[in-house]
Amino acid sequence: MFIALVKGNVVTTHKVAKMAAKKLLIVEPLRVDEGQPDFTPTGRTFVAVDHIDAGAGDVVLVTQGSSARMTEATSDAPVDCVVTGIIDTITVGGKDFYKKGG
Numbered sequence: 001m002f003i004a005l006v007k008g009n010v011v012t013t014h015k016v017a018k019m020a021a022k023k024l025l026i027v028e029p030l031r032v033d034e035g036q037p038d039f040t041p042t043g044r045t046f047v048a049v050d051h052i053d054a055g056a057g058d059v060v061l062v063t064q065g066s067s068a069r070m071t072e073a074t075s076d077a078p079v080d081c082v083v084t085g086i087i088d089t090i091t092v093g094g095k096d097f098y099k100k101g102g
Helices: 065-069
Strands: 002-010 023-031 046-050 059-064 081-086 089-092 095-099
Touching: 002 046, 023 059, 023 081, 046 059, 059 065, 065 081
Parallel strands: 046 081
Antiparallel strands: 002 023, 002 059, 023 046, 059 081, 089 095
16 A cells, blocks of 8 residues: 555546446655655656545545455456545654644
């Protein structure tokens, strides 16, 4: 799993049947460094399936690989990356590193 920032979404008009009604988001992995006051962007992006209603600007937890097909919404779909949670807080070294909305 990794932490990522939702950058936007992807809309497709034609896709395989098992991907119908699947919301797709563009996510950028973020690095957490204890000595830094904020996330470090990686500059990479992925397309992830979202079924928990995340949106642009949300910090999310993302699962990749075969584990991405272990959710109720992705178990039968050709999915390699899925948003599995919207992060509320991150604590590093006993200090709040991130708080949603804060």
